Amino acid sequence: MENKNIENKDSQAQLLKGSAWMTAGSILSRILGALYIIPWYAWMGKDGNLANAITAQSYNIYSLFIIVSTAGIPGAVAKQIAKYNALNEYGVSRKLFHRGLLLMIGFGIVCAGLMFGLAPILAEQDARQVPVLKSLSYAILIIPLMSLMRGYFQGFNDMMPSALSQFIEQLARVAWMLMTAYVIMKIQDGNYLRAVTQSNLAAAIGAMFGILLLVYYYQKQKAKMDNLVENSNNELQVSTNSLLLEIVQQSIPFIIIDSGINIFQLVDQYTFHPIMASFVHASFDQIESMYALFGLNANKLIMIIVSLSTAMAVTAIPLLSGAKARRDYQDIRKQIENTLELFFFFMIPSAFGMAAISTPIYTIFYSFDPVGSNVLFIASFTAIILGLFTVLMAVQQGLSENILAIKYLVVGLIVKCIIQYPLIRLFQVNGPLIATDLAFLFTILLSLKHLKVAFHFNFKRTKRRFIGIMSFSAIMFIVIFALQFILGKFIPADRRITAMILVAICVVVGALVYGFLALISGLAHSILGSKISKLERKLHINYYNPKH
Numbered sequence: 001m002e003n004k005n006i007e008n009k010d011s012q013a014q015l016l017k018g019s020a021w022m023t024a025g026s027i028l029s030r031i032l033g034a035l036y037i038i039p040w041y042a043w044m045g046k047d048g049n050l051a052n053a054i055t056a057q058s059y060n061i062y063s064l065f066i067i068v069s070t071a072g073i074p075g076a077v078a079k080q081i082a083k084y085n086a087l088n089e090y091g092v093s094r095k096l097f098h099r100g101l102l103l104m105i106g107f108g109i110v111c112a113g114l115m116f117g118l119a120p121i122l123a124e125q126d127a128r129q130v131p132v133l134k135s136l137s138y139a140i141l142i143i144p145l146m147s148l149m150r151g152y153f154q155g156f157n158d159m160m161p162s163a164l165s166q167f168i169e170q171l172a173r174v175a176w177m178l179m180t181a182y183v184i185m186k187i188q189d190g191n192y193l194r195a196v197t198q199s200n201l202a203a204a205i206g207a208m209f210g211i212l213l214l215v216y217y218y219q220k221q222k223a224k225m226d227n228l229v230e231n232s233n234n235e236l237q238v239s240t241n242s243l244l245l246e247i248v249q250q251s252i253p254f255i256i257i258d259s260g261i262n263i264f265q266l267v268d269q270y271t272f273h274p275i276m277a278s279f280v281h282a283s284f285d286q287i288e289s290m291y292a293l294f295g296l297n298a299n300k301l302i303m304i305i306v307s308l309s310t311a312m313a314v315t316a317i318p319l320l321s322g323a324k325a326r327r328d329y330q331d332i333r334k335q336i337e338n339t340l341e342l343f344f345f346f347m348i349p350s351a352f353g354m355a356a357i358s359t360p361i362y363t364i365f366y367s368f369d370p371v372g373s374n375v376l377f378i379a380s381f382t383a384i385i386l387g388l389f390t391v392l393m394a395v396q397q398g399l400s401e402n403i404l405a406i407k408y409l410v411v412g413l414i415v416k417c418i419i420q421y422p423l424i425r426l427f428q429v430n431g432p433l434i435a436t437d438l439a440f441l442f443t444i445l446l447s448l449k450h451l452k453v454a455f456h457f458n459f460k461r462t463k464r465r466f467i468g469i470m471s472f473s474a475i476m477f478i479v480i481f482a483l484q485f486i487l488g489k490f491i492p493a494d495r496r497i498t499a500m501i502l503v504a505i506c507v508v509v510g511a512l513v514y515g516f517l518a519l520i521s522g523l524a525h526s527i528l529g530s531k532i533s534k535l536e537r538k539l540h541i542n543y544y545n546p547k548h
Contacts, residue, residue, distance in 0.1 A: 024134045025373045029170035029307070032120045034300055037365050038496075040199070043185040047192040048366070049289035049297075056197055056296030057130050059124050060269050062115070062136040062203070063262045067255055069111035069140045074402050078149060079398065080323040081155025086322040089236045090228040093131075097152050104144040112140040126271070126288075131197045140204035149214040157319070161217040165210040170224040171378040174208030219274050253402030257393045260409050261386055264416055266438070268295060268432040275424045280465055290429050293372050298379035305350040306379075320398030329455065336395060344469045344526045347387045349514045352473040355380035357506045362500035368494035375429055392447040397486065404450065412443035465523065474519040 043049045073514070077100045081093045115137040117124075123129035146169075150162040180198035184191060206458035322367050323331040333459050354361065358380060359373040366372060389412075396405040424431035452459045484493075484506055491498045518524040 010329065017363065021427055024467055029166050031304060032167075032174050033169045034304055034365060036178055037300060039178060039183050041366055043181050044192050044195070045185075045190075048352075048530040049292045050285060051192050051196050052296040053292035054126070054128055054132055054193075055200065056292060056299070057269050058132040058136060058200060060262060060265045061133060062200075064259060064266065065111055065115045065137075065140055066143055067259045068264065068309075069107050069144050071181040076151075078151040080322045082319070082323040083153065083158070084236075085156065086325045087236070088233045088505040090225070090232045091234055091387060092232075092236055093155065094225070097148075100146065100148050100151075104148045108141045108144040111135045111144075115140060116158070118476040124546075128193055131193070132200050135197045136203055139207050142204060142207040142211060143201075144543040146214060149211065149218065151212075153217070154266050160222075160507050161214055164217075165213045167211030168213050169206040169316065171206075172209035173202040175267070176202035176205045207331045220291045223361065227242055253406055256406050257397060257402070257409060260393065260412075261414060264436050265295070267413075267420065268436075271420055272424065272432055275421055276428070279425065281426070281494050293375045294379060294433055297362070297366055298371055298376045300360065301376060302351075302354070302379045302383040302386075304355060304531055305347065306383050306390070319439075320395060321400075324399055332399065333457040335398075336451055336455060337462055338463050339391060339395060341465050341527045343387065343391050344379045344466050345523075347384055349473040349476060351380050352477040353480060353507065353510045353514075354383070355501055356510070357484055360506075361500045362485070362495055363381040363493055368499075370425070371429065378430050382437050385437050385440045385444070388444050392451070395449060395451065399455075401450075405447070408443045408446045411446065415439040465527065468521065468523050469518075472523070475517065476510050478513040480506045480514050482512055483509055 004453075033045055036141045043053070072181050079098060080096055084090070084093045084096070116134050119130045119133040119137070120127075123135055146165070150165065153159070153161045169530050179200040180202070181195045182200065184195040238317060272288050272291050272295075274285075276290065278284070280287070282290075319331060320335050321334060323329075355377050359368075359378040362369060362373040393409070396402070416435055420432065420435045423435045427434055451457060484502060487505065491502050493499050493502055515524070519532075
């Protein structure tokens with residue numbers, strides 16, 4: 001029993017460490033990806049929302065091509081490498097990686113060519129998207145290889161190279177975007193479409209820098225990996241064809257599941273305009289600007305906090321896969337509990353906090369806009385739904401329940417398609433967000449029910465902690481909202497500089513309120529374990545915690 005407790009603590013520590021690295025890389029990347037909007041949007045002038053609409057629509061298509069071009073192989077490889085490593089078959093892991101590299105080169109070439117050639121068809125009713133889509137296709141040549149290398153490191157539960165490459169990739173991308181946008185809009189002819197095209201070419205520039213960093217880490221760790229291969233059991237003899245078949249079998253479900261959020265966004269992209277045009281008298285560009293409010297403006301900001309769940313999902317898959325390979329069902333239960341509780345602990349207060357200060361945040365990144373701020377308010381809560389969907393699908397993928405996860409996703413997609421039209425009619429620009437929330441909620445409830453029945457994880461404990469987190473987040477929300485209302489009398493939220501001051505004050509106060517409640521109640525200690533003990537001792541916090 002003592003050994004089991006040690007293993008469970010080790011797995012929790014691995015999850016925390018891996019999540020910390022992936023969260024840091026993902027959050028920093030997302031923040032960079034949001035901060036560039038401030039000068040970039042301003043340089044676009046009166047065409048800001050149109051530029052964002054074109055970018056959002058092109059990126060939705062590009063994201064789907066990225067998922068198809070990587071074919072779910074990085075996630076599948078991470079999972080299979082973790083499985084073979086758990087069996088001390090590092091030689092098979094390396095062979096799997098090498099075969100994956102060959103597949104990625106082929107997939108990248110084919111998918112990049114398809115996206116470039118199909119750009120006029122994919123642009124549908126807006127020819128302005130064609131050069132943007134073509135500029136994005138170059139990144140698809142590189143990103144599959146980069147993603148596979150990240151999957152290789154993740155299979156070894158080494159999240160640092162992935163996290164750093166993610167940050168470097170985004171840093172190079174943002175630098176190219178800002179440089180080209182400034183030159184075109186401020187020095188040259190001010191052609192916003194040319195600026196948008198160059199800004200999207202930045203995806204390829206960033207990917208080049210990201211893969212160079214991964215190659216550096218691969219070479220740096222090669223001696224250590226060679227030693228592991230030499231000391232493997234070498235009891236498994238797996239043929240090349242078997243490995244390729246195994247990669248493909250594992251990757252197909254990853255394609256479908258990883259495409260989930262993108263598919264929902266494409267439903268919005270291709271239905272919002274015709275539905276709105278059917279009952280609203282507005283020009284083509286006016287409806288496109290409405291789409292930009294939720295399709296890119298709000299989405300760009302909420303994805304900063306959704307990246308929390310992505311980081312945890314990436315960390316959870318190889319850990320769960322390793323536990324499944326060892327048939328350690330107690331560890332599986334602990335991983336499910338740890339992953340869900342860690343997600344709730346960080347995600348819910350982040351979403352509540354963003355909702356509370358949605359007006360000044362929107363002003364900082366775009367401009368003062370009550371409609372845009374209202375969309376961001378609703379989208380902040382959507383972030384919780386999107387994040388939980390990401391985590392639960394990752395858990396099921398890690399447990400090799402891919403087909404079931406796909407079925408749940410399809411149910412959600414059917415619900416989305418059924419309710420999309422009436423909800424856009426009722427709520428207009430907020431309709432797609434509400435439809436997405438309700439549809440993904442179906443998927444989430446089905447997944448949670450299954451995991452509870454199949455693996456008997458401690459649902460009551462997780463539910464109790466969820467209620468505690470919701471309660472503390474709601475208190476924090478009320479405090480921040482009231483503080484913003486009072487301070488707004490002296491520090492108006494309709495100007496960028498004053499909005500920044502308002503956000504800074506509210507973020508600090510919100511973090512203190514939630515952190516204080518989580519610490520004195522013992523909730524933080526229960527979820528983060530010994531990682532938080534040092535802080536508790538420094539603050540002389542003693543809590544009554546009979547049943548966490």
